Amino acid sequence: MTELRYVYAVCGPLDAPLPAQLTGVAGAVPRLVGHAGLTAVVSHVPADQFSEKALRRNLENLDWLSDTARAHQTVIAALGSVTSPLPLRLATVFHDDSGVRAMLEDGAAGFRETLDRLRDRVEWGVKVYVEEQRAQDDASGEQREARRERPSAQSLASGSGRDYLRRRRSERAGRDEAWRQAEGFAQDLHDQLSRHAEETRIHPPQNAELSRASGRNVLNAAYLVDRATSEAFVERVDSTKDERPGLRVELTGPWAAYSFCAPPEERTDASGPAAGTAGGGAS
Template structure:
């Protein structure tokens, strides 16, 4: 007697419109052994994979995504499929762990969102996302010809005059830090304005904290920009000019990316977010 097949869920990576997507079948996806495939849903095409219910049910999924290494593995696999799809056709990325009980439920859910997904596909067709980050070195640079002054370890020295001098130094350092912060924020705004002038859409994202940037610099701008294909040279030239002029900050460019920040249902803050299982 042939044993019954284990129940499978439908995992959805992305939604496309058109394009020859057969090459996606060669991708391992989440490594379940089932091929990455397409699923027709009216005018939309979903990129999906069968995954075992035992490993991707609600409780199993919660445990899987609470493990840092497994979360990273799944996020990388998810991103790899989306990147491959976006190279073949306009693609709306779906959040990590978007799961449906079967293909029928997936079609039903996509049908409910058909209008918004088609609008998103219209918006991103012929365009790509680029990320620009601006960092400020921590603390203002020392004045020319002077060494940075270390903060006293045991408070101000005794005596009224010494105490006043100590407070003056503290106030001076505080003013210097505030002025430096203001200058870096203004520089970041100039970077944002320049890149927005090239983009068809822009989105400000939450800056990273010290756990990502380290203590040596502060993240003052984290932004995503949607640019028409073919404008990469202009973008790089603009940032090269800004790096020459904005010497108080560090400017980093990444991309081109699938349009996570501009597609309905995309991951806007660059962090994996668990999808919900369709009832």
């Protein structure tokens, strides 16, 4: 069977071996390919699954994609225990070791710059949601009120009709104010956390149908934080979780710095959640 080389990450020289009995994509054991003072973490994978043609097919298979992503992440997480890796994109594949070495040779300067920037740093993710139940309660209350007080055409011309419309406008204004306060809280939290991070990235708000997370996502951010100060960063996030009823703050990590691996010309950022809350998305 023809085998290809699946590359998980690029690192500097490792001071410790990979964890024993670690397996990666397609159940293969990762190994190291060194060149130009850099190390690629690779494993052998079957060509019938990872050739260019096979990948086009398999990347449409959600079960295959999920299994591959999970195995990829397992190796990256293991690397995070011995170094600060530069994770590569899912399904980065070469024909043989010489192709891997050519990648290290061609990208050596950029890899070294990024590895220096990521050294001894990890990624933390922070999301803020407006609780779904709060929005549902608002909507249900409005619907009950509308059923109870829906005016006739005649009453709309009267004072009671004007009062009804005034209440409806007031309710809408109240909901709009609640969203503004939520986004203000998210912006303030992002500003605070940014002061304790080396770099930040604002991702598009998560699409609830894809993430299956309840509530409206008003902040979806990543923070590059020194390992030495990560405990203080986590405590700062935890201290905000009960500050505002109706909002949910979620912290994930520490991760390898996936959000901060792009070369300089591809890096983007935003000043805060207001830049991304208008539309849906997932990250």
